Amino acid sequence: MSQKTMRDAINEALHQAMAADDSVFVIGEDVAGGNGSGGTVGCAGGVFGVTTGLYEKFGPNRCIDTPISESAIVGAAAGAALVGMRPVAEIMFADFIGVCMDQIINQMGKFRYMFGGKCKCPAVIRFSAGAGFSSAAQHSQSMYQVMTAFPGLKVVVPSNAYDAKGLMLTAIADDDPVLFFEPKVLYQEACEVPDEPYTIPFGEAAMVREGDDVTVVAFGQMVGRAAAAIDSLEEAGITCDLIDPRTTSPLDEESILESVEATGRLVVVDESTPRCGLTADIAAMAADKAFHSLKGPIKQVCAPHSPVPFSPDLEAEYLPSVEKIASVIRGTMA
Amino acid sequence: MALPKENLLQAYRQMKTIREFEDRVHAEIMNGQIAGFTHLYAGQEANAVGICEHLSGEDTIISTHRGHGHCIARGADVIGMMKELWGSSEGLCKGKGGSMHIADIDQGILGANGIVAGGPPISVGAALACKIRENNNVSVSFSGDGSVNQGTCLEAMNMAVVLNVPAVFVIENNYYSEHTSINYAVGTDDLKGRTEGFGFPVFVADGSDFFAVYEAAGKAIEHARSGNGPAGVFCEMGRFHGHFVGDPEGYRSENEVANLRQDSCCLKNFRASVTESGEIDASELDAIDAEVMALIDQAVAEAKVAPRPTPDQVTTDVYVNY
Numbered sequence: 001m002s003q004k005t006m007r008d009a010i011n012e013a014l015h016q017a018m019a020a021d022d023s024v025f026v027i028g029e030d031v032a033g034g035n036g037s038g039g040t041v042g043c044a045g046g047v048f049g050v051t052t053g054l055y056e057k058f059g060p061n062r063c064i065d066t067p068i069s070e071s072a073i074v075g076a077a078a079g080a081a082l083v084g085m086r087p088v089a090e091i092m093f094a095d096f097i098g099v100c101m102d103q104i105i106n107q108m109g110k111f112r113y114m115f116g117g118k119c120k121c122p123a124v125i126r127f128s129a130g131a132g133f134s135s136a137a138q139h140s141q142s143m144y145q146v147m148t149a150f151p152g153l154k155v156v157v158p159s160n161a162y163d164a165k166g167l168m169l170t171a172i173a174d175d176d177p178v179l180f181f182e183p184k185v186l187y188q189e190a191c192e193v194p195d196e197p198y199t200i201p202f203g204e205a206a207m208v209r210e211g212d213d214v215t216v217v218a219f220g221q222m223v224g225r226a227a228a229a230i231d232s233l234e235e236a237g238i239t240c241d242l243i244d245p246r247t248t249s250p251l252d253e254e255s256i257l258e259s260v261e262a263t264g265r266l267v268v269v270d271e272s273t274p275r276c277g278l279t280a281d282i283a284a285m286a287a288d289k290a291f292h293s294l295k296g297p298i299k300q301v302c303a304p305h306s307p308v309p310f311s312p313d314l315e316a317e318y319l320p321s322v323e324k325i326a327s328v329i330r331g332t333m334a
Numbered sequence: 335m336a337l338p339k340e341n342l343l344q345a346y347r348q349m350k351t352i353r354e355f356e357d358r359v360h361a362e363i364m365n366g367q368i369a370g371f372t373h374l375y376a377g378q379e380a381n382a383v384g385i386c387e388h389l390s391g392e393d394t395i396i397s398t399h400r401g402h403g404h405c406i407a408r409g410a411d412v413i414g415m416m417k418e419l420w421g422s423s424e425g426l427c428k429g430k431g432g433s434m435h436i437a438d439i440d441q442g443i444l445g446a447n448g449i450v451a452g453g454p455p456i457s458v459g460a461a462l463a464c465k466i467r468e469n470n471n472v473s474v475s476f477s478g479d480g481s482v483n484q485g486t487c488l489e490a491m492n493m494a495v496v497l498n499v500p501a502v503f504v505i506e507n508n509y510y511s512e513h514t515s516i517n518y519a520v521g522t523d524d525l526k527g528r529t530e531g532f533g534f535p536v537f538v539a540d541g542s543d544f545f546a547v548y549e550a551a552g553k554a555i556e557h558a559r560s561g562n563g564p565a566g567v568f569c570e571m572g573r574f575h576g577h578f579v580g581d582p583e584g585y586r587s588e589n590e591v592a593n594l595r596q597d598s599c600c601l602k603n604f605r606a607s608v609t610e611s612g613e614i615d616a617s618e619l620d621a622i623d624a625e626v627m628a629l630i631d632q633a634v635a636e637a638k639v640a641p642r643p644t645p646d647q648v649t650t651d652v653y654v655n656y
Contacts, residue, residue, distance in 0.1 A: 025466060061466050067496055072489035075455020076497075079473070080463040082444055082456070083394060102486070106449050107456060114435035115445060116428035117651030151652050175654035203656075250656050 004193040006186045009161035010050050010126075013168035014088065016197045018058050021086060024172055025062040026051050028073055028090030028126075035065045047092050048128055048187055070100035074125060078108035078177070081123035086172055093135075094127035094143035094181055108177045109152035120175045124168075129157075130221050130271055131308045131319055132185035140308035140315075142220070142271055144181040145278035148248040154178045154202060155249040159223035161191050163246055166200030173199065183221040203250035211239025214329050215259040217282055218244060218269040222320060226269050229325035238333055248278060256282065257290050264295035265332045271319055274302050299328050337387075337548070342608055345387055345544060346619060349379040349601055350626045351412060352403040356575070358630050359402070359419060363579045367638070368419050372433045375403030377542075377574035380600035381506050382407035384539070384547025385474060385567065388555045394442040394460045394473045396453035399434045400573075401446025404476050409441045416633035422640035429643045430651060444473075450511075451477055451484030454503060458490045461499035461564075472500040472558045480511030482529070483519060491564065495533040500558035503566045504551075505529070506541060508573045513585045526568055534564045541571030542598040545607065572598055 004012065018024045032055035033044020042063075045052030055063040066073050070091055077089035091097065097104065104125065111121045131140040148155050154176050158164035164182065171178040208223060209216075209230050218226035223244045230240045241259040245252050260266050266286050268279040279300035286298055301320045309315050337345070356376040362368050375382070378400075386395065386407035397404040406412060411426060418425030419433055426436055437445035444460060447453045457475035464471040481487045482505060494501040511519050522528045526536050535557060537550035547569055554565035572594040576583045583591075608614040 027462075064462075064497065067489075067492055069489035069493055071486045072455045072458060072493040075452075075486065075490065076459035076462055076493065079396075079444065079456035079459020079461075080466075081459070082439065083392075083460050083463045085463045085466065087459070102449055102452060103455060107447075107452055111437075111445065112653065113651050114427060114431040115437040115439065116426065116430050118427070119437070119439045120654055154653070154656075176656075 001192055001194050003190045004161050005188050005190045006158070006161040006164045006182065007048060007050055007188065009165035009193045010168050010182065011052055013165045013197070014051065014054060015057065017169060017172040018054065018062060020197070023084065024086045024088065025064060026054055026088045026090065027064040027066060027076060029066055029068055029092055031090050032060070032063050032065045046090055048184065050126070050182070051090065070096050071103050074100045074103035075107065077123040077125065078103060078111070078121060081108070081121045081177070082111065082119055086122050088124045088126060088172060090126045092128065093139045094129035095138050095141045097127070097143050097147070104147070104153070104179070105150045109150050112176070113152055121177045122175045124171045124178045124180055126180045126182060128184040129181040130183040130185060131315055132221065134310055134312050134315055136310040137307035142181070144179070144248055145270065145272040147179050148278060148281070152177065153249065154247065156180045156202070156247050157220040158182065158246065159186070159220055159244050161189065161193050163200060163206065165193055166198050167246060169197055170199040170202060174202070181220070185221050200246065202247045203252050204246070205252035205255040206244045206246055207241065207255070208244050209240055209242035211241055213238050213263055214240040214265040214267060214332055215256065215263045216240050216242045216267045216269060216329060217256055218242065219248065219278065220271065222269045222271055225320065225322050226325055228322045229329060232322065232326050233329060236330065238330065240329060253285060253289070256286065260286050260290045261293040264293050266294070266298045267301060267329050267332060268298070269301045269320055269325055271303055273305055274300065275305055277302060296332055299332055301325050301328050339613060341387065342614060343618065343622065345383050346604055347622050347626065348383045348407050349544065349604065350622060351629065352376070352379040352382065352406050353601060354626050354630045355402060355406060355412060358634060360575060360579055362634065369421060370432050372419070372579045373400040373577065374573070374575040374579060375400050377594060377598070378506060378508060378571050379403055380544040380547050380604070381504070381541045381569045381571060382476070384544050385504055385551045387548055388551050389442065389474065392442060392469065392471045394444050394457070394471070396444040396457045396460070396473070396475045397446040398453065398476055398478055398481070399446065399448050399450070400478065401434070401436055405436050405438070405443055405446065408443050410436065410438045410443055412629060413633045413636055416637040417640045420637040420640060421643070422637060423643040423647060424640045428647065428651070451481035451487040453477065454481070454487045454490035458494050458497070458499060458501050461494065461501035462497060465497070465499045470559050472502055472555055474502040474504055476504045476506060478511065479505065479507040479509065479516045479520065481505070482525060491529065491532045494564035498563040500561070501564040502554050502558050503564060505566065505568050507568065507570045510577065510585065512577045515585070529566050534566060536566035536568055538568045541569030542600045542603055544600055544604050571600070
């Protein structure tokens, strides 16, 4: 056990999965880096360094650099998975789903159903996701809220290094296609992460804080902010459950509903946009299934209906802040 | 490339099975028996059969929205296919796929595909698996002349070269993407040259001539199987039906289909070739015709009374577990 960043935790999971199973391989743009150049092959290990060392350890047949061809990358993962491999493809930024959506939703996500349950497609697609790096509108979207809508896909959004490692090992072993969204602002965040392999089941939320007054559900990078907001309310005597579902599909409805039935108040926090969104989805589910437990309106804290801005000043305004989350939680007690 | 008589008879049987399957499906749709969009392969049979004759074991194919012929040629169960078109729970895909998504992974059929050029990237993945596993299998993607203008097809071709995988790109030019001619939709007059520009050889054949397709496919598949990376096969042949069943076919010139059926029928061409050469007696082909007709009759009869899916099956088979 030692302190590891989310980047290193995911990297360790990939190393362990590839060592344990020959059918696991990684594929994507610059997952090795340097191919065909005068420099060193393996120099990149992914644009965020998550696949560092895999080329050196497992060679060119299992750490495969591709052209910038996102549809072909996802398609190659889907096809290899259909014939029994366990590919882990990297799409550098979740925003690039815009150029490979068909292969994700119409192909890999539907094979099993269209083919009458007679196939498996155990592919993992990794994405860096989310705002916070001034990467502007085409490199900052969360996108997991969109992909959650599609049956046949599983969707993972870790909020810390420990969960990221366990969820990645679960994703690789899972027989369904899994989309794995890594909040890029968390790559450098560290926590205690065991050295040995371990798994975290999908559809089981983590209870990050326990309290009596308000249920707060948050995803990805917002889990840390929601925790800080809740901690700031302690002095005011407000205590909250903080639930991190960890996977948006499947969703641990039961943990959310149990908590809402106890507290009677629900605040849902995410950095994605509001329309047809993730916070609205959770709010609707709770309104439908726990209406009579509610003491007041369900509140959503999310991004505005706008693209992610570039300017750090604007981006700070765009993302739900600790203060804003705290204020909304406090508001439910008024 | 001389084929043993047994293979010739089998090739004829498959082409005839596809033709009768498609013509019968056309009739049943016009009778209101089959729901949904259906795209028929009649006229193009020599292509599917000429290619798949070279495949075995764990070789895979991926098909198109016009996929019945490829599936039959690769060994899909005809009765299961017919039941699938009828939407029965006993269909090859339990009635969940239908005409555009017939698949049989165990037979190496990675599915018909409703998205034009959806298949080539997936085929590259299956070919990549062959390379990683160091076996000598290949993966064949069938696409139409419409697919060559989709980015996914071009991405797949380049990636197959870059990764040096045994992917075979079969482009079936039936002259039309839906209602638009290849003369309009493909910007170059030299599609073979454009494709070879990706860095792999392309072999061309008359798609109404089984023997020509068989020979071209043999070269392409041998190239890929030997570890030389991808290869292409271009075949030209008209489709006898519309883009979909019910297509008014306003884009056809006068007598176009009648002329195709008269002059470019792969079954007629095959029969003439093997009987004139003395390899096969016409009576043997007649006997196959009768057996195929009986099989298609049986398939339709069974499909008509096959069990319907139950309501609970709407939500099964979405995931392995959830």
